[in-house]
Amino acid sequence: MTPFPPEQLANFHRLAPEIILCVFGIAIMVADPFIQAAHKRALGWLAFIGTLAALAGVRILANDAPGTAYSGLIRADAFSVFVHVIVIGAAALAILGSFQYLDDENIQRGEYYALVLFATAGMGILAGANELVTAFIGLEMSSISTYVLAGFRRRALKSNEASLKYFVLGSFATAFFLYGIAMVYGATGTTRIDLISAALGKMVAEHGQVASFAILGLALMFVGLGFKVVAAPFQVYAPDVYEGAPTPVTALLASGPKAATFALMLRIFYVSFGSAGNFWFWAIWISAVLTMLVGNFAALVQTNVKRMLAYSSIAHAGYILVAFAAGTDIGITAVLFYLAAYALMKIGAFLVIAHLGQQGEKRLEITDYAGLGTKQPVLAVCFSLFLLSLLGLPATGGFLGKLFAFQAALDSKIVWLVVIAAINSVIGAYYYLRVIVAMYFWEPSKDYVPTKVAPSLTFALAIAAAGTLYLGLLPARVLEMAKTAADSLYLH
């Protein structure tokens, strides 16, 4: 084998996780026809190994000196590494949680795992993108894969609806994003994130303000990205899609794309437009308030637990936006820490739901959770932990996530937004606690026959639960990494 030129090798290194994910994805697609239906689960394990390999690939990325690859299209820095770990870890957990589910639903197929890997590769590109069109490709890669995944329960009407809705509205959103890129290109003459920053800085220095074209472009990009992170008023699709999609897919949807898209938003808002000041502050402020209110108040009246958690992830996007509004490196640290904690607790919660839903996702109503505390104590304790973390109780990652978010915003003197967020988190307490009330305080329903928790799912839940506690009790290391990541965002 001829050795690669060092420059090319550096490119490979900086794209290592994506390359590994795609190779495994393709390998699964190729192997799929040769494997009997009964043994399809082996492909799932292959995909899981793929994610582990990709995590190893992230190490390659981390060990290399930070820099850009492919003429500045991709940026490898601590920020990218941090987000990569979140999205790939999320995918790994979702894959582990899918084995039993797909068997039960009789949809154990290779392309499921391949699509998860391709979606993850797309998210990885989003995390590292240093150029808007590259980011667009990453966005499309993750979106199109997840459109298909959302409809993977082909015979279920709800799943079809979710897929179609997600596809139609998602296409709109990405079109907005693309349009925004065009506008920004028109205003600045470049699509590279770092060069946009320089161009805008020059613009501000010369004219004292940013061209309205660029602002319009940013607004349009916010529409597209706001859709992906389910920020109001672009959140309308989320409850239906999250409810209709197969639950392990929902777990992935709620965590991975959100983290990756927030990462891209940070790069665009903080880096590209950072030189122009926080003129976007009020847009984020309003969106954050709307997102929290819509998410929490709608969740209050849900009786379907899966749908309730869908609304809860809208609310959480709002809390992340509170940290986002801070506009400082403390804000970035808070967003990153929140995303990590959020991914763990949300995946954990959805995987518990996936198991308890039983075949055909029949048991999703809150009344179906009655007496779970006595019937399946370990699972109930796990679920309570995730719910309390989502609620934001001390000793869990969710609490420190909220704490750092509030702190970042207060540090920038955004007092009222924090007060609104704080009150919102008490509103949220009501619906999270209601599930705990059902699990522990209600009489067990008689017709419920507990099913065995598969070892792979146990493993995934154990990781999610341990991670949630770890981030809540000993956050120092992860916080340090988030801080390094936040600092690296600015080093050009």
Add this chain to the structure above:
Amino acid sequence: MSSHLLTVITFLPLLGVPALLLLRADDHTWIRRIALAISVAEFVISLFLLHGFDGVNAQYQFEEYYDWIARANIHYHLGVDGISLFLVLLTTFLTPLAILCSWQAIRENVKGFFIALLVIETAMIGVFVSLDLLLFFFFWELTLIPMYFLIGIWGHDRRIYAAVKFILYTMFGSILMLVAILWLYNLAGTFDVPDIQAKLQTGLVLLPSHTELLLFGAFFLAFAIKVPLFPLHTWLPDAHTEAPTAGSVILAGVMLKLGTYGMLRFCLPLFPDAAHRMAPYIGVLAIIGIVYGAMVATVQTDLKRLVAYTSVSHLGFVVLGIFAFSTISIQGAIFQMLSHGVSTGALFLGVGMLYDRRHTFEIKEFGGLVNPMPVLMSFFLFIALSSLALPPLNGFIGEFLILIGTFQGHHAWAAWAASGAVLSAIYLLWAYQRVGFGEVTVEKNRTLPDASGRERLILVTMAVAIIFMGVASPIFTRRMEVSTNNLLHQMERVQNVSRPATPEPAGKQSVISPGPRKNASLTKISLRHVQP
């Protein structure tokens, strides 16, 4: 400084949790024994605290200080002074009794019940000994979940309503306190309570009076809900009535004091000007609470609800004593916190013993109980007398000190509050008369068994504590005195510092931040990103 006594005391109960988890779920005997053994050991160890405590030293003692989350400047900082010392002892004293009184009463999910009790003990002690605002908040919130389960799982008929109401009320208050804590951090650059205190007192950090009022309000609201101060008390009768006996004992005995303790530890020394400005209103609310609580208690038909309302009245005294700002009244308030913990805890224990026999709290279901149960009812009378502040029992010392201290500054307040002492005699004696004296009206009551050996142990322990606190009160007050004076001293500010006239508008992005900060890297991106 080098000892880890406080850490041991705080986390010893938590060690019991894995021990209990390892036992079989139906091995009730050993679950109870281990829980009891741990809580008794905890009490014995906490006595070392009393032994080693230096009563003339106003500083925090047994301090421990380590980094916890270095990046966020959060420390593991523990310490006790004369204010918190006895509250820790109260907690370790009441928990074994709460475990003992649940010996027979709890039959379902026994393991979970004792785990919840042990976790709550750790959380409550943690609140009293934390000297870092976030560590404090951490334990503060941690007290909620076990209590929520105690009420919700092992409570009575309307337990779910009561549990949800309890947790939502308290969470609402505490979340705003969290915002205030973070805000204070941004101003002072630290979560460390003594540090913030020193910075505020020396004028190193200046709070504009508007900001101080908001911060005081956020802290005070959280504590006032916990106490509970009228008109925020409505969660209390439900929670107390529906909780199992052990839950009520812990709730009334210790958890309500978390609120008054918070006022003493944070509201007064950190925000003295705001405290002085708000004191007239708070004093009036406290008096309304005293009188209103007593009057509502008088007309209750449910014995447990009656005892619950007495807490509203008695805790009104405590708040009044705190906001009268005199050494005597504050000492009285601390003493009243302890004696209320013992007396009301004992009342709930007694009511729980009646419930174990008859499974009802309705006063009209009882009557003439002194005949079948002379021992139990004699102790019950003794406890009631202590609760209504009969000299020389414990209740008297606290109320008397509060009234004297309050009278020095506010004659009218003391006069109104004194009426609460009279009312307490009315509701308690009347209730006792209806329960204990007269003819036995319900046939079942004739054959009720008298106090068992276990119950006698509980009642005698309580009676000894009541007498001891009454006659040996200097043992307590002497150790409180220096800390109380120190507290009042901390409320004094460096006078000739001019305060900024206009507070900074909230919600605006501003680059300048007042006060020194530890995070030096807080530059706004707008400054940082002007590219060369």
